[in-house]
Amino acid sequence: MSSSDPAVRRRTGIAPVSGAFTWSSAAATHVGHVRQINEDAYCARPDIGLWAVADGLGGHSAGDLASQTVVAGLARLRPQPQLSLMVDFIEHSLLASNARLLTLAGDTQTIGSTVIALTVVGDFAAYLWVGDSRLYRYRGGNLRQLSTDHSQVERYIEQGLLLRADAAAHPHGHLLTRAIGARHDLRVDVDLCALQAGDRFLLCSDGLDKHVAPAEIAALLAEGEATAVSAALLDLTLARGAADNVTLCLVDIRHADE
Amino acid sequence: MPMNNASPVRALAKRYAENLLERRAYVVARRQLIDAIVAGHTAWGEEEVRALPAPPVVPTMCTLGEFDSTLELPRPPGTARDQNGRGWWLVLGLTLSMLGVAFWLWKELP
Numbered sequence: 001m002s003s004s005d006p007a008v009r010r011r012t013g014i015a016p017v018s019g020a021f022t023w024s025s026a027a028a029t030h031v032g033h034v035r036q037i038n039e040d041a042y043c044a045r046p047d048i049g050l051w052a053v054a055d056g057l058g059g060h061s062a063g064d065l066a067s068q069t070v071v072a073g074l075a076r077l078r079p080q081p082q083l084s085l086m087v088d089f090i091e092h093s094l095l096a097s098n099a100r101l102l103t104l105a106g107d108t109q110t111i112g113s114t115v116i117a118l119t120v121v122g123d124f125a126a127y128l129w130v131g132d133s134r135l136y137r138y139r140g141g142n143l144r145q146l147s148t149d150h151s152q153v154e155r156y157i158e159q160g161l162l163l164r165a166d167a168a169a170h171p172h173g174h175l176l177t178r179a180i181g182a183r184h185d186l187r188v189d190v191d192l193c194a195l196q197a198g199d200r201f202l203l204c205s206d207g208l209d210k211h212v213a214p215a216e217i218a219a220l221l222a223e224g225e226a227t228a229v230s231a232a233l234l235d236l237t238l239a240r241g242a243a244d245n246v247t248l249c250l251v252d253i254r255h256a257d258e
Numbered sequence: 259m260p261m262n263n264a265s266p267v268r269a270l271a272k273r274y275a276e277n278l279l280e281r282r283a284y285v286v287a288r289r290q291l292i293d294a295i296v297a298g299h300t301a302w303g304e305e306e307v308r309a310l311p312a313p314p315v316v317p318t319m320c321t322l323g324e325f326d327s328t329l330e331l332p333r334p335p336g337t338a339r340d341q342n343g344r345g346w347w348l349v350l351g352l353t354l355s356m357l358g359v360a361f362w363l364w365k366e367l368p
Binding site: 082083084085087088121122123124126187188189190191192 | 265267268271272274275285288289292293295296
């Protein structure tokens with residue numbers, strides 16, 4: 001099965017100008033080769049400069065409901081004139097989704113999701129995340145992971161107990177330290193990034209980075225239109241077994257006068 | 259692959275996550291910090307973020323109830339008295355040491 005199958009949901013978009021920059025984006029999601037349902041979801045709103053990927057927690061109840069609740073809340077947001085306000089609204093939406101999922105779950109189950117959201121206002125981007133859905137930035141031939149996983153393994157690395165090179169094979173690799181729908185006192189991480197023309201942002205669920213190494217992601221991000229590159233990333237993941245659902249959004253930043 | 263983990267915005271979020279900031283103070287400080295960065299009033303660049311000072315903690319309006327619960331933390335019984343006791347023992351030790359040195363000087367010096 002390749003990304004050209006009808007099972008692949010895909011969307012592309014070109015946005016209006018914001019400050020000195022404009023952007024185009026592509027997004028795709030696939031159930032993979034093992035799971036029965038797709039518990040990932042994405043939100044692509046290039047018209048307001050907002051993208052998000054959410055990954056419902058497998059093994060818990062209604063992971064698909066969780067991820068869809070998160071992205072539906074984000075998709076309802078309106079554009080804001082200031083980046084700080086956009087950050088406030090995105091965080092508020094995620095906290096509202098958290099409260100909703102906790103109410104739906106009751107005391108006996110967990111309906112949870114991770115999320116990575118990216119917004120562009122003016123010459124800056126802000127990104128907010130919970131869990132291990134990731135944001136990468138490809139700039140000048142270098143790939144950088146901008147988000148830091150909220151995972152037990154990442155905590156071991158911070159404490160000096162584990163080398164990053166050994167993280168992928170660690171038996172606690174699946175344990176998250178934060179998720180939407182897990183606790184009432186949710187903390188959403190946030191950071192900024194100054195934009196440069198030529199920046200390429202990749203938001204993805206862990207279904208992608210389980211199968212595709214950073215060097216391979218960098219090689220594919222090096223050239224090609226967003227739609228073609230997202231299809232190539234998806235095809236490579238599917239060719240390697242796609243044990244989990246896989247979802248990605250690719251955002252290309254350009255000078256407004258290009 | 260390089261990781262991004264030392265910006266002032268992230269440092270502020272980390273302090274909030276560790277419960278070192280009350281939510282309202284965090285939101286106000288974050289808004290001011292992001293506005294300052296976007297306006298160019300705060301230096302920003304991935305090479306220089308490590309040199310930036312810690313983000314400001316902006317005092318916010320609190321209700322009386324919040325003051326009651328945060329300003330006067332309960333102490334374990336006897337703590338203040340124990341601290342005073344330790345202080346007196348320290349003064350006594352220093353005094354005896356000085357007397358010992360003076361006695362040694364009086365005996366040794368011609």
